[in-house]
Amino acid sequence: MSLDAIPVHVINTTPAEPGLSGNALPLLREISELLRRLLETGETGTIDLSALPLTPADLDWLQDKLGEGEIAVTLQANGESTLNETACSGVWWVVHRNTQGAVTTQFIEVAWVPELVKAHPQDVKIGQESLELLISDL
Amino acid sequence: MQGPLIDTLARQGITRRTFLKYCATLASMMALPPSAGLAMAEALAATRRPSVIWLPFQECTGCTESITRSHSPTLEAMIFDMISLDYQETLMAAAGFQAEEALHNAMKDNMGKYLLIVDGSIPLGLDGAYSCIGGRSNLEILKEAAEGAAAIIAMGSCASFGGIPKANPNPTGAVSVSDIFTDKPIVNIPGCPPIPAVITGVLAHYLTFGTLPELDDKKRPKAFYGETIHDRCYRRPFYDQGKFAKTFDDEGARRGWCLFELGCKGPVTYNACATEKWNGGTSWPVESGHGCLGCSEPDFWDGGGFYKALSMPADPLKIGAVAAVVGAAVGVGVSVVNRVKKGAAKSAHETTDLADLEK
Ligand code: SF4
Ligand code: SF4
Numbered sequence: 001m002s003l004d005a006i007p008v009h010v011i012n013t014t015p016a017e018p019g020l021s022g023n024a025l026p027l028l029r030e031i032s033e034l035l036r037r038l039l040e041t042g043e044t045g046t047i048d049l050s051a052l053p054l055t056p057a058d059l060d061w062l063q064d065k066l067g068e069g070e071i072a073v074t075l076q077a078n079g080e081s082t083l084n085e086t087a088c089s090g091v092w093w094v095v096h097r098n099t100q101g102a103v104t105t106q107f108i109e110v111a112w113v114p115e116l117v118k119a120h121p122q123d124v125k126i127g128q129e130s131l132e133l134l135i136s137d138l
Numbered sequence: 139m140q141g142p143l144i145d146t147l148a149r150q151g152i153t154r155r156t157f158l159k160y161c162a163t164l165a166s167m168m169a170l171p172p173s174a175g176l177a178m179a180e181a182l183a184a185t186r187r188p189s190v191i192w193l194p195f196q197e198c199t200g201c202t203e204s205i206t207r208s209h210s211p212t213l214e215a216m217i218f219d220m221i222s223l224d225y226q227e228t229l230m231a232a233a234g235f236q237a238e239e240a241l242h243n244a245m246k247d248n249m250g251k252y253l254l255i256v257d258g259s260i261p262l263g264l265d266g267a268y269s270c271i272g273g274r275s276n277l278e279i280l281k282e283a284a285e286g287a288a289a290i291i292a293m294g295s296c297a298s299f300g301g302i303p304k305a306n307p308n309p310t311g312a313v314s315v316s317d318i319f320t321d322k323p324i325v326n327i328p329g330c331p332p333i334p335a336v337i338t339g340v341l342a343h344y345l346t347f348g349t350l351p352e353l354d355d356k357k358r359p360k361a362f363y364g365e366t367i368h369d370r371c372y373r374r375p376f377y378d379q380g381k382f383a384k385t386f387d388d389e390g391a392r393r394g395w396c397l398f399e400l401g402c403k404g405p406v407t408y409n410a411c412a413t414e415k416w417n418g419g420t421s422w423p424v425e426s427g428h429g430c431l432g433c434s435e436p437d438f439w440d441g442g443g444f445y446k447a448l449s450m451p452a453d454p455l456k457i458g459a460v461a462a463v464v465g466a467a468v469g470v471g472v473s474v475v476n477r478v479k480k481g482a483a484k485s486a487h488e489t490t491d492l493a494d495l496e497k
Contacts, residue, residue, distance in 0.1 A: 046172035046173060046175075047172065048165075048166050048171075048172040050166050051166060051169060051172075075155060075159070077153060077155045077156035077159050078156045078159065078160070081159060096159055096162065096163055104163045104166075105162060105163045105166040105167075107162070107166075107172060115158070115176060116155055116158055116159065120154050122144075122154075123153075123154055126148075
């Protein structure tokens with residue numbers, strides 16, 4: 001029997017995408033709130049996406065809404081991590097993977113620069129020392 | 139004395155960012171608020187390694203095998219760089235009198251401050267003669283070591299609940315750690331064996347916050363034992379649709395249907411296998427086609443048969459008791475609510491330190 005044989009046709013006025021749980025929209029509001037806080041107080045914020053009941057479709061939707069920004073950072077530290085700015089400046093999509101390439105955690109970080117990207121003063125000091133050593137050897 | 143941990147790690151070629159990433163993942167796994175990752179990293183990086191004494195009693199060494207075979211070895215091994223494992227019979231080079239000396243020195247030097255990890259149950263029959271080390275009964279050794287311990291971690295189902303040694307008819311009179319002490323902070327990490335990430339997670343929590351993680355009524359960390367296998371099982375939709383495999387090789391089994399009728403104990407078993415998985419995240423028992431044995435629950439060995447469906451009244455008494463436990467934990471099934479609650483509870487911990495634990 002073909003589907004045309006059924007006399008009733010459903011017309012979807014709001015074609016709800018399959019797989020969406022409805023949990024992603026409130027996240028956008030939360031992100032906007034975090035941005036407001038960043039602007040007013042400089043305080044950063046993080047949302048742990050792996051801790052929320054989001055379907056793969058929700059994550060796609062969210063990523064689509066936030067868009068792609070200008071900066072994409074790759075970190076090689078026991079597996080690859082990507083820290084990418086979204087089209088919304090100050091909102092970063094952070095994905096950590098293990099050495100097998102599986103996603104271990106996903107965050108949205110609202111900050112001027114993601115914490116992991118910044119160099120730590122102690123590490124900078126070590127770098128400076130080894131550079132001094134290098135120069136003195138030349 | 140060792141310097142701060144971050145320096146030790148740096149010497150091993152583990153960068154600060156690798157460490158930060160690890161802490162972020164760990165915090166997420168433990169359902170801590172995301173900001174905890176950074177706080178953990180800061181606390182852990184500066185931590186001086188606390189002394190840990192690990193005593194094996196009536197056990198099969200499976201728990202040690204589990205932890206030493208944990209995935210991303212460099213990362214899990216990090217946790218072991220954060221502690222000073224002063225006594226572990228399987229891993230230590232010393233033996234005999236030297237080993238005993240190491241044990242006593244560690245206890246003396248860190249009186250009231252060391253963590254005591256116990257794997258295996260403790261036999262009380264025949265005055266403990268069933269299991270002795272260096273001519274002393276397990277009970278004697280445990281009591282002495284527990285005296286100066288800040289907290290005891292009962293590793294695996296045997297130390298937590300008596301496990302297989304305690305199985306009917308319990309010939310050695312085996313008991314769990316919490317059967318012996320009522321006045322000590324105890325964390326049970328049951329499982330036969332426990333999941334490595336759970337073991338290291340509890341250690342990391344202790345190192346960071348100086349406290350033990352939030353526990354359920356069986357003294358299990360809620361972050362890992364808050365939900366049943368069934369709650370998080372990917373075969374759950376089939377259970378809900380009433381699609382059950384009837385044998386291990388029928389059409390249903392091939393289609394990956396629910397294993398309930400083949401004896402799966404997932405609905406009454408609190409553990410993290412369905413999310414953490416085993417062997418470096420490769421798979422886990424239900425994914426490999428076998429029902430959960432319920433290995434992280436008390437008396438799982440006497441549950442009336444691994445291949446009998448839970449609903450079959452093989453041992454109605456036992457099932458009744460387990461069902462009551464499920465009832466007691468109502469509410470933890472909703473993971474988000476749970477995580478939020480835990481997050482709130484955890485943030486209250488952030489200012490506690492080792493001194494609080496010693497009170
Ligand atoms: S296989 Fe076991 S844990 Fe999974 S849905 Fe079925 S009964 Fe529940
Ligand atoms: S699936 Fe069940 S029996 Fe198997 S390891 Fe996990 S808790 Fe234990």
